[in-house]
Amino acid sequence: MTKLTCFKAYDIRGRLGDELNADIVYRIGRAFGQFLKPTTIVVGGDVRLTSKELKSAVTNGLLDSGVNVIDLGEVGTEEIYFATSFLKADGGIEVTASHNPMDYNGLKLVREGSRPISADTGLADIQRLAEENNFPAVTQRGVYKQQSVLGEYVEHLLSYINLDNLKPMKLVINSGNGAAGHVIDAIEAQFKARRVPVEFIKVHNNPDGTFPHGIPNPLLHENRQDTIDAVLANKADMGIAFDGDFDRCFLFDETAQFIEGYYIVGLLGQAFLQKHKGAKIIYDPRLIWNTIKLVEENGGEAVMSKSGHSFIKEKMRAIDAIYGGEMSAHHYFRDFNYCDSGMIPWLLVMELVCTTGKTLGQLVNDSIDTYPSPGEINSKLADAKTAIARVRAAYEKDAVSVDETDGISIEYPTWRFNLRSSNTEPVVRLNLETRGDKKLMTEKTEEILALLRQ
Template sequence: MVNPDIFKTYDIRGIYPQEINEDIAFKVGVALYKFLKRKLKKRSLRIVVGRDCRLSSNSLFKSLCQGVFSQKGRIVDVGLVSTDSLYFALAYFKYDGAVMITASHNPKKDNGFKLLAKGPKCISQDWGMAEIKKLVIKAKMCLIKTQGKIIKKNIIPDYVKYILKLVNLKDIKPLKVVVDAGNGMGGEVVEKLVKELPIKLYPLYFKLDGHFPNRSPNPKIKNNIRDCQKKVIKHKADFGLSFDGDGDRAIFVDEKGKIIGSDMIIALFSIYFLRKEPRSKIVYNLTCSKILKEVIIKNNGLPIRTKTGHAFIKKAMQKHKAIFGGELSGHLNFRDVFCAESGGLVFILMTKILSQSNQPLSKLVKELKKYSQIEVNIKTTQSQKAIEKLAKFYHKGKQDYLDGLTAEFSDYWFNIRASNTEPLLRITVEAKDKKLADNKLREIKKIIKE
């Protein structure tokens, strides 16, 4: 029996083994192959598969392969890798499709599948997921094991070489950096890159461990970054970087141990790219600070605002031929890496930016902090009703429905949207100062409860 709730906005995800199991993995293999065969109009496909270090990932991999083999497909096994490494492999080696077996930043009991088509193109609610869902539900288990060909490939050397070619390394100074992999997949590429750089690396939790004994895989939870913050202060490092479980999200800590909002990082990276290529387009999700749009315009760039979600960032970048994109969750995407994330490139670019500026990260960010922003979640199953109430109450503001409701006034704005993954309302309020932001948040909560 297939639980329809495992089909999320950007991936297939759930608790192992109750919702995600070997039976589902087999059916996902069948479904993806059939889907890609129709889309690509090819008879024989090569599917590249990577996995994270979760305890169930290897078993799910074997069953997924059986599903692909039952359709006469071929598997390229890249082993234990970060999600961004898999994106690179799909695009660089021109495979027909890809599967990353991971539950990303979810708790250790979960697992799932990120599915991609040639391009790379994310299979999401926006494109393909409805068809995949139907095919998975329709698929039947094959009790007889099918023999198929698995080609093992180590993609990391090619990926590292590719990243190193994207940045002029000559002016990078001997900085000190803490990188927290959280026992997940984010450490391997960084470790290889550092060998080519004058950087003193202080690795934290680089040993792969699906039990995630030191912290949960989500670096957006403040408690999960405490060890990184402490290590930055202890070693007087220039910055710290914490990855999620599959290594495609990065959260920064400055030299004082303070967590930096991802929109501030997007702003710094935007300035870097726009100096190299003026008039370029930068994509960002709509809950980023208003300062980001101002920074992009000030630095002769073209801002592109989009819905929240890494699949939407990638799609917008491809559509608008943007040089760079990112969102508040810590996904940072690069045109030169096929519009995908790259933890390794994020690491190198920050060392480059700090080397060129001769200023600490805290000072660079302070220059950008113009507004006060608050993000909160409210548990509710009445998301649409709440949005309608707020739209009516704040009708005098400039409103749009790109992703939930955004209402903008002269000295503040807010966005309220239903979570793509949980029964939550996500509220973002930004104002000219903290007092106004707090007042508006209280007002919004009161209206929702009425």
């Protein structure tokens, strides 16, 4: 029995060839069918060159398990989330490697109601069945059909905002040659049909699995330049850039400044609280002060959850939170089956710019000045555990509080930091913020990194 190394904590991801190939993906389809015993599953794939072949393999695995398959074609992850619930299917599979390098691909799996399947809710069982590769003979294959739910999905997206609130504005939208282009075109068509005065300036809008302009990952500085240039050249009100499967979007203000995901969480919290007084908003432990302040000022209740989509979705369901945000630019919405979406955030921010009469920069710059942060800093370490323990020992004795919700968060009156090992790669992530003191921010960041990397 060969061990499959492509199974991770939240999804399946691997290097093409040895870690992930059509045979392995076929077995995952069979295992998914055997574990979930579903009647119908929706499948889709991103624009990577291998996604079509792998989607076909997982589809055959499902069909050979007697499962009916609805193929949505080339779509982003959130279209699978939407379709699974909208079509009342028993689960969904998206073939995607999101922002991973060219030679990778993967699968994201959900069950009925678009609930996540991660290591502790079935992924480990699916892995075991795929590794054993001991499936019953094919007796009756499932039925295959192709279907689009794009119209219904776009209609759902637009339900989050009031189109009458939108004023004339110019948006630069960079789909990164990823899967987002067709959705942007569909939203633009709706805006035109309904005479919404918003102009789209589209950059790298056409899907291209060779990614001629780099892997769609706006967290990489070199991948931001095209969006920055387009915002400045067109004097746009806002820039929007997506990752490969567009479950995350990244925003640039009117001066083309990249806005860290952390500050967008507070902004979206505000947007929801203006429409839903007293609602609960979830945030993750990495950076917290700005979110708590804005949620409480707007009459909401801020609730902390461990990072990671399965924890946040579970917590949102448990307390009926309307919105949850991670500083990594994953944003979760109750009315979107508690799933993350990269389309809903920019629509809400665009509406907020129109209703407040402020630019995006004016909406976030106070927060950035009040709680400066250098952004997440990753360190590849041979022995992460010992390194984290060394930092903890140095800082915990004088701390106001020490929290272990996710990694270790240590708080002082004027600054705080969080250190955690990544769930998806061999790195330790540092996040730090201060109360309005950029000098202290730089000082403490350097101090902790030196100790960590010793």
